[in-house]
Amino acid sequence: MKFTIDRTTLSDALTNASKASAVRSTIPALEGVLICLKNGVITITGYDLEMGIKCMISPTESFEDGEIVVNAKIFGEMIRKMPAGIVEITSEGDNVTIKSGSVVFNVVGVSGDNYPNIPELKNDICFNVDESVMKSMIRQTIHAVAVTDIKPVHMGSKFHIENNILSVVSVDGVRMAKRVEPVTYNDIDFVVPKKTLDEFMKMLSDEPNDKKISICIDRNQICFSKEDYIIISRLLEGNFIDYDKIMNFEEKSTAVVNATDFSTALDRTLLLNTDKYKCPVICTFKDDSVHIEIKTSVGKMNDDIPIKFTGEKLEIAFNARYMIDALKNSECDEVRIDFTGPLFPIRIRPLEDESFVGIVLPVRSK
Amino acid sequence: MKFTIDRTTLSDALTNASKASAVRSTIPALEGVLICLKNGVITITGYDLEMGIKCMISPTESFEDGEIVVNAKIFGEMIRKMPAGIVEITSEGDNVTIKSGSVVFNVVGVSGDNYPNIPELKNDICFNVDESVMKSMIRQTIHAVAVTDIKPVHMGSKFHIENNILSVVSVDGVRMAKRVEPVTYNDIDFVVPKKTLDEFMKMLSDEPNDKKISICIDRNQICFSKEDYIIISRLLEGNFIDYDKIMNFEEKSTAVVNATDFSTALDRTLLLNTDKYKCPVICTFKDDSVHIEIKTSVGKMNDDIPIKFTGEKLEIAFNARYMIDALKNSECDEVRIDFTGPLFPIRIRPLEDESFVGIVLPVRSK
Structure with missing residues (x-):
């Protein structure tokens, strides 16, 4: 196999394909990427038997078709550290030569025959x-x-x-x-x-x-x-x-909250949660504010955030981390949070749009 | 103790002082920083019995002098995560309260009496x-x-x-x-x-x-x-x-090299050096170029870099990492590299300036 190619094009393809290479494997070929030149197209493949990534790129010039497996990490770093411009890749038997300007690398590859087949999809x-x-x-x-x-x-x-x-x-x-x-x-x-x-x-x-x-x-x-x-x-x-059963409940009360303000406040409570001690935050939703409170072995914190609330005053405890994730992933300024009671799922949705739904289960507070 | 202060000013001082706090210590006070308010100046101190850092900052308002030791990591994070603006710090006994807007943190501190004294210098x-x-x-x-x-x-x-x-x-x-x-x-x-x-x-x-x-x-x-x-x-x-004895030798040959080109080329040889196998690079300095060569269990590489050279052709082996450090820290475009022979120290200096000297010892090649 012999071809020349732009260094950056090859380097990007190697980076992507090698994400599917095994980090460590008893089969050395799986720690590599398969480089295959055929009919003027270079295919770079990484595969760990569960997931495979193929990248198709065009050589600057192709001289001789062929295929070889090279160690994904070492080969990728060599290409990345080559001078910018055109790189020449040659394989003869198991020997791989990488050349650019005055720089010449020689490494040993593995025959493409030893590379596992990626399942082909019929694409029905x-x-x-x-x-x-x-x-x-x-x-x-x-x-x-x-x-x-x-x-x-x-x-x-x-x-x-x-x-x-x-x-x-x-x-x-x-x-x-x-x-x-x-x-x-x-x-x-x-x-x-x-x-x-x-x-x-x-x-x-x-x-x-x-x-x-x-x-x-x-x-x-x-x-x-x-x-x-x-x-x-x-x-x-x-x-x-x-x-669907769990998400589609009829709420008894609803809070409308600024997602950033609420998640910033909850984020502060995490400072008091050491890794060992996962303590829930207790929130009291009422009229026009939510009172946030946490008490752990490290100390305590409280804060109040203005909200719009309809329904009966509600005290509910949950893991702040999970609520923050739901608030952030609603990807909107204001969210609507629905409750049926302190022991039932909490539903988080963007106020003006129902394309996202987050559910957080509450925990019993003490 | 009671004072108010701009959050960013306090946060920066805590970050700096806590670099001298012990990460883990049998004396809990050493994992903390000492916060001391006296005569309108706040001093934040970190000290691990070997190194101490003191930062002096001004409060916005000071109400009551005093001192307290707080856990450097937790307290620092609390301040960092407070709303921007003015923070109020109060200590009563061992209790420390941090307040800003609606946010209130309470943590337990340690009395300043338990904090070790930093040695005072007479400054002669x-x-x-x-x-x-x-x-x-x-x-x-x-x-x-x-x-x-x-x-x-x-x-x-x-x-x-x-x-x-x-x-x-x-x-x-x-x-x-x-x-x-x-x-x-x-x-x-x-x-x-x-x-x-x-x-x-x-x-x-x-x-x-x-x-x-x-x-x-x-x-x-x-x-x-x-x-x-x-x-x-x-x-x-x-x-x-x-x-001085080692640095001041009379050279027998001298190469003038572009520091970036040489260190980039040497950097590539490191790709072939796995952690276990510290293999030297072999450089042949002659007339107008240096030939760089390395061969390890991973593969081999060679390259040629143009140089100006005076003296007899010289083959010398060294650890590429050390030469790269010397070239980079010469902080100049062109360096002058002096040799007396393949087994004697190599001296690296900026070409136009003698304020920096780097010495790298060669190794025997095979």
């Missing part, structure tokens, strides 16, 4: 979503994905289409987050692992643009594609919690 | 140095301070005045760095611990200005003062190596 089921919409759907819900594996299916977000509405939903034992958006496609549902969503989200732009990403499903695999990048991942299996 | 011996000059003298030499304690006196930098020239010198087993500057003071020498220099350097501005810092010595203590900040530290004792 495929739909498109706007790039920036997809990014915000993942961003607003990913905080509520469970990190421990009591129920492995909850270690991912559920994608669910019903009546041309796509919902992305995450739950852990104590909270939920849901974001909806209209799409045009048949009813379907599947659960994508958090790790895949994390990496995919990083590749997406926040800026509204007219680019679409495509999502394809095939049995237990998913493929997200964006221009020259593809992420392939297994899906999670199992029974996802019936979240 | 005192001289001044420009702030930015002092900063660059520490910055250019601190990399060569020994980090292990085979000879504890080398875990600091030697300050040495002779014939109105101040030298700051650091050495470890394999390299040296020296920076000189004219001052007006009597001959004297002392060794300041690296930790003290690290913290002091952070307080100094890079920008040339007409501010002076003062340095006072008293038996085994040093006091650096800058406006409202004071750092007090014990000095290191022992016989510092006789560096």
